[in-house]
Amino acid sequence: MSIILLIEQILNGLQFGVMLFLMAAGLTLIFGVMGLINLAHGSLYMIGAFAAAAGAAATGSFVLGLIAALMAAALFGALIELTVIRRLYARDHLDQVLATFALILIFSEATRWVFGSFPLFLDTPDFLSGTVTLPGGILYSKYRLAIILIGLAVAVGLFLLISKTRVGMRIRAGENDREMIGALGVDISVLYTMVFALGAALAGLSGALVGAIQSVEVGMGEPVLILAFVVIVIGGIGSIKGALAGAILVGLTDTLGRTLLPVLFASFMEPSAATSVGSALASMLIYILMAGVLLFKPTGLFGSA
Amino acid sequence: MLPERMINLLILGLLLAVPLVALAMDEPFIITLATKAAVLAVAGVGLNLALGQGGLVSFGHAAYFGVGGYAMGILASHAQSYTPIMEVPFLIEGTKSMLVIWLVAIVASALVALLVGALSLRTSGVYFIMVTLAFGQMLYYFAISWPAYGGEDGLSIYVRNGFPGLNTLDPIQFFGLCFAVLLIVLFVVNLLNKSPFGLALNGAHQNEERARTVGINVYRLRLTAFVISGAITGLAGALFADLNRFVSPTMFSWHTSGEIMVFIILGGVARLCGPVAGAAVYILLEHVLGGLSEYWHIYLGAILLFVVLFAKGGLVGGLSRREVRHAG
Numbered sequence: 001m002s003i004i005l006l007i008e009q010i011l012n013g014l015q016f017g018v019m020l021f022l023m024a025a026g027l028t029l030i031f032g033v034m035g036l037i038n039l040a041h042g043s044l045y046m047i048g049a050f051a052a053a054a055g056a057a058a059t060g061s062f063v064l065g066l067i068a069a070l071m072a073a074a075l076f077g078a079l080i081e082l083t084v085i086r087r088l089y090a091r092d093h094l095d096q097v098l099a100t101f102a103l104i105l106i107f108s109e110a111t112r113w114v115f116g117s118f119p120l121f122l123d124t125p126d127f128l129s130g131t132v133t134l135p136g137g138i139l140y141s142k143y144r145l146a147i148i149l150i151g152l153a154v155a156v157g158l159f160l161l162i163s164k165t166r167v168g169m170r171i172r173a174g175e176n177d178r179e180m181i182g183a184l185g186v187d188i189s190v191l192y193t194m195v196f197a198l199g200a201a202l203a204g205l206s207g208a209l210v211g212a213i214q215s216v217e218v219g220m221g222e223p224v225l226i227l228a229f230v231v232i233v234i235g236g237i238g239s240i241k242g243a244l245a246g247a248i249l250v251g252l253t254d255t256l257g258r259t260l261l262p263v264l265f266a267s268f269m270e271p272s273a274a275t276s277v278g279s280a281l282a283s284m285l286i287y288i289l290m291a292g293v294l295l296f297k298p299t300g301l302f303g304s305a
Numbered sequence: 306m307l308p309e310r311m312i313n314l315l316i317l318g319l320l321l322a323v324p325l326v327a328l329a330m331d332e333p334f335i336i337t338l339a340t341k342a343a344v345l346a347v348a349g350v351g352l353n354l355a356l357g358q359g360g361l362v363s364f365g366h367a368a369y370f371g372v373g374g375y376a377m378g379i380l381a382s383h384a385q386s387y388t389p390i391m392e393v394p395f396l397i398e399g400t401k402s403m404l405v406i407w408l409v410a411i412v413a414s415a416l417v418a419l420l421v422g423a424l425s426l427r428t429s430g431v432y433f434i435m436v437t438l439a440f441g442q443m444l445y446y447f448a449i450s451w452p453a454y455g456g457e458d459g460l461s462i463y464v465r466n467g468f469p470g471l472n473t474l475d476p477i478q479f480f481g482l483c484f485a486v487l488l489i490v491l492f493v494v495n496l497l498n499k500s501p502f503g504l505a506l507n508g509a510h511q512n513e514e515r516a517r518t519v520g521i522n523v524y525r526l527r528l529t530a531f532v533i534s535g536a537i538t539g540l541a542g543a544l545f546a547d548l549n550r551f552v553s554p555t556m557f558s559w560h561t562s563g564e565i566m567v568f569i570i571l572g573g574v575a576r577l578c579g580p581v582a583g584a585a586v587y588i589l590l591e592h593v594l595g596g597l598s599e600y601w602h603i604y605l606g607a608i609l610l611f612v613v614l615f616a617k618g619g620l621v622g623g624l625s626r627r628e629v630r631h632a633g
Contacts, residue, residue: 093431097566106602222560299432
């Protein structure tokens, strides 16, 4: 395996990790502040992708599609928070799981009803198509590089929002003691809706960005949702830093595992068997990573007990 | 308002009566629907032991359902093609005998549940939900990417496996068999619930600290419950595979885990026959709503949302006057 291919795969892993971070950050924020496990986060990712595809098709502009995705996801997020989710904060996790599972069923089928069963396609914008030459003569997709940069920018923005602004202060206070900040005069239900809509917008952004690499279809959100759960378990729940570290770790492990394991097995097995064993094992690698973290640190790398 | 025992008899009586009436009216499809309800009920009863009694919200029971299904698929496909499963170090051949298949399904799913449970039970609460979901998904991807047994396409079995003295291809006889399995499972779970083990499990659900203080090893108790729960769901998986004469990675999908949970919430959490009522209602909804609209999951979602938000206790809880012994 050449070093150039390896670097390319590392970049792909980073890009995948950054996407997972956008999902996991919303989930972990919502859990941290409201104590809610939201399975419908994957549906918001899907809504973002569909809104971007429909918006870009209608206007011909990728950027407008992206804005449509952010707005649609935030809007639907606020909508379900106001109608359903806020009734669940005081409930146990089982009720939260079942109610948000019901939301997945509704969103998936409604999307199928509106857009049909065939996948939509979202083209990468002209100014980001093609490749860019990185130092060392490595050619890499401009679009994927842009995703990495957008993701890192969002991570920095989120960090600043939470640590430096007034809203961020309230979010942190909400994580520590929600009754107290309510008593101090913060309108907690508005704060909750805002946090939920923010998480939804991040999921929508993630879906829209990935939509230009993969096809946009019903059910695209749940596999990503479950990976985001793995990220959160590894990183530690409620921690944005943990979400970032976990996401990059999962992204790199998965991408590199899929490339390297078949090659590794081929060094001592016959090629066809090596491919099947290698790819089967690669598909399980991140879960094995999660199992390892659970063995040594059940609360995750950055989690507190 | 009825005592719960009456409701249980009513539910089981209805589940038994429907296929008998269908037999008299010569409607084999309805018998198959009732069989499906009985088999899915077994899976639900299995999960309910961990979820209802033990408070362990496992979102990964599709794993055991799938392992049971693949136990049947692998054994039967080898018997079908007359090829041994392995020759070294000793010969293992496939089989078409349901009893052997059930045993293998139970043992295999119990082993997987032991492994997953041992890791997952190191966590609790929302972590536990996410970890069980993730391990379920791991087996799903494994089933898809492992090419030996059909990969993504799954495995078809041409003839249903055999049971001594029965013609299992006759719908009503196969229903009888599945219903008998359901009754045995209910009987065993009821015994477990009332045994010191079940009481301790329930106690640890209500107050973990107190259970620990009186000297109960909560981790081992929960792991035992989790393994039994997985084994029952694995048995249901083997039956489900035999019902369809087909196994595919779909049995492992997170959606299947969600559905098994839905049976419980529709019927009533921690109620003995809750999952039976829930599975029957689910099949009924699937059949009736599925006939009305291609997009019946929207209605299912709406009903589920309503039950979770406003009708806690499900069907059995709504009919029964006695509160369930503990609050969630």
